[in-house]
Each structure stands twice: as structure tokens, then as C-alpha cells.
Amino acid sequence: MLNERYAKLLLESVQTVNVIEELKKNVKTLSDVYSEKETFEILNSLARVGKPFASISKIGRKVEVSWNIEHVIRFIKDILIPNTVLLDYKDRDVIELLMFSMEFAFSMLEGNTKATKTQKGFRERNRDVETVMVNTFVGLIGEVGLRKFLKEKFNVEIELDRSIGTDISQYKSDIVNSKKPVSIKTTPNLKAVWAECPIGYDVGIFVKASVPEAVFINALAQVCAFRKLVEFSKEVLGESPILKTIESRLYYDKCGAVEHAIKCFICGYMETEGLEPTEKGEKLPYLGEVREKRYLLEFTKLKSTEKDWKIFVERVLS
Numbered sequence: 001m002l003n004e005r006y007a008k009l010l011l012e013s014v015q016t017v018n019v020i021e022e023l024k025k026n027v028k029t030l031s032d033v034y035s036e037k038e039t040f041e042i043l044n045s046l047a048r049v050g051k052p053f054a055s056i057s058k059i060g061r062k063v064e065v066s067w068n069i070e071h072v073i074r075f076i077k078d079i080l081i082p083n084t085v086l087l088d089y090k091d092r093d094v095i096e097l098l099m100f101s102m103e104f105a106f107s108m109l110e111g112n113t114k115a116t117k118t119q120k121g122f123r124e125r126n127r128d129v130e131t132v133m134v135n136t137f138v139g140l141i142g143e144v145g146l147r148k149f150l151k152e153k154f155n156v157e158i159e160l161d162r163s164i165g166t167d168i169s170q171y172k173s174d175i176v177n178s179k180k181p182v183s184i185k186t187t188p189n190l191k192a193v194w195a196e197c198p199i200g201y202d203v204g205i206f207v208k209a210s211v212p213e214a215v216f217i218n219a220l221a222q223v224c225a226f227r228k229l230v231e232f233s234k235e236v237l238g239e240s241p242i243l244k245t246i247e248s249r250l251y252y253d254k255c256g257a258v259e260h261a262i263k264c265f266i267c268g269y270m271e272t273e274g275l276e277p278t279e280k281g282e283k284l285p286y287l288g289e290v291r292e293k294r295y296l297l298e299f300t301k302l303k304s305t306e307k308d309w310k311i312f313v314e315r316v317l318s
Helices: 004-016 017-027 037-047 067-081 092-109 118-122 129-156 213-223 228-237 241-254 306-317
Strands: 055-058 062-067 084-087 182-189 196-200 203-210 262-271 295-297
Touching: 017 037, 017 067, 037 055, 037 067, 084 129, 092 129, 129 182, 129 203, 129 262, 129 306, 182 196, 196 262, 228 241, 262 306
Parallel strands: 182 203
Antiparallel strands: 055 062, 084 262, 196 203, 196 295, 203 262
């Protein structure tokens, strides 16, 4: 297992063999979608998976990565780029999720939501509304990405669960109009290896998301009326250096055009029938100890081709 402390050495190895440069030459659209930092993180996840993408050897502090560039290029061309969805903070579904995340944060901290382990932990640690809101938004943005993906690729509409309450129904599908219980999990970590699905679901969908911080600040300033707060403060305080600084910070430094959209890589899905769940307490590379029994699968082993998604639509949504 390649430990996190070897990340810098892995980066140096990637740079040494010019993998990113090779990708730029062979996949012209890659740099239009992913930054070099994001590309490295994706390569990092493929290196962690290992074969057929790469072989890693480690002796002491020395790390060697031998890349199978053909497999990497094929994955980028056939899976990563076609399955990546770009979202803008002005998109209706994104703004709706932002508002849902805000209401959910208040409801959760007031004890008016389903008492999951995560939510109990938030309450016990007295997390602030903003932190819960951001975590909720990032945790659910993959659902919005999937909705856009299925609409654009297959002209299929899915209805997402946006209910808030104390009813903790077992195996409630994240897609309301699905014929089978579906779980959608999102991670903001592009380096992540393990796709997961809770016990009791027939299908688990895994999404990796890259969400720029500026999206939140911009959306909050525009949608949550920071501008009105500043204007109100002007009426009370008059013109002042600190208000000018805040205006500049909110509207120009942070809240200008968002250069990088929210990116959702729809990694694929697993059908849990026939899969053996991973037991609580088992340790996995790059994940550590499994905290609860669930289905876990390396993201490159998910069903992810266009043909796979057509089957998903037919079996689960039609």
C-alpha cells in the first residue's frame, strides 16, 4: 500500500515520466475540463488502484511508478471525459440544492431530521450552520450531476429526494422515481478509490466532485443577500474603509465570474446482487478501518460505459 506520506514522491514520479504531458497530447479536451492539479489527483487514484493502470514499487523512501499509458489514456477518453458533467452555480438545480442544504443544516442542528450517525456526530460536536450546509451541499452535488448526465445522455428525468424530516425509512431511494432502491454517494476527493453502497440497496452510484470554494461565496453573496447586508450597513455606518474592503472581497476578488465550474465525474454504478459486503472493522488501503458493514468496490470496477448506463436506465428507471 502506498501511504499518503509518499504523495509528493508519487507526484515527482508522475512528472518524471511526463504522464500528464502525454495525456494532453492524446486527449485534447482534458485540459478544457480538468486543471493540472485535478488531473494529477485522478492519476493518483489510478495509481492507487494499480493494475492495469500502473505498478508501484516502494523501497524505503524511494517510490517507482510504472505507468501503462495506453490503459490510462483509454480510461480518460472512454470513461472520465464522457462521464464528467459541468455545473454552474446559477443552474436551477444547484441553487435549489444550496437552499435545501441551508434549510437542512438548520433543521438538523435543531434535531428535526433523520438521526443518522453522521448527524448525531454533528450535533454532539456543535457544528456551525455553515459547515453543515457546505458538507450537505458537497455530499449531494453528485445527485445533481447525475440528474444532468442522464438528461443529456439519455433524455431521462430523475426526481431526487429533497424531503426533510424525522422519518428514517429503511432503504429509501435517492431517486424517487426509480423502480429499485438506489444510493448515490458523492466524494469531494478526486483521489478516492473506494465506491460505496449501504446494505439494503439494489444499486449504488458513485460520484467524484470538484467544487471550487468561490462557488459558495458567490452563491451566498448573490442568493443569500450579502449585498443587502452591506447596503444596510452603509446606511447605518456610512462609507467606511472596512465596508469598501468587504465589497471588494465579496464582489470582485471572490464573487466575479467563477472560472472553474463544479465538476462531477459520474464514476459508475454497482448492482449489489451477488456482491459480498465488506464487514465492519476490516481495513482497506486508502480507506482505513471500515466503520460499518457496506458494499465497497474500486471505482474503476463500476459499470460505467454508455452501454452500462443504457442498461441502468432500462432496468431501474423505465
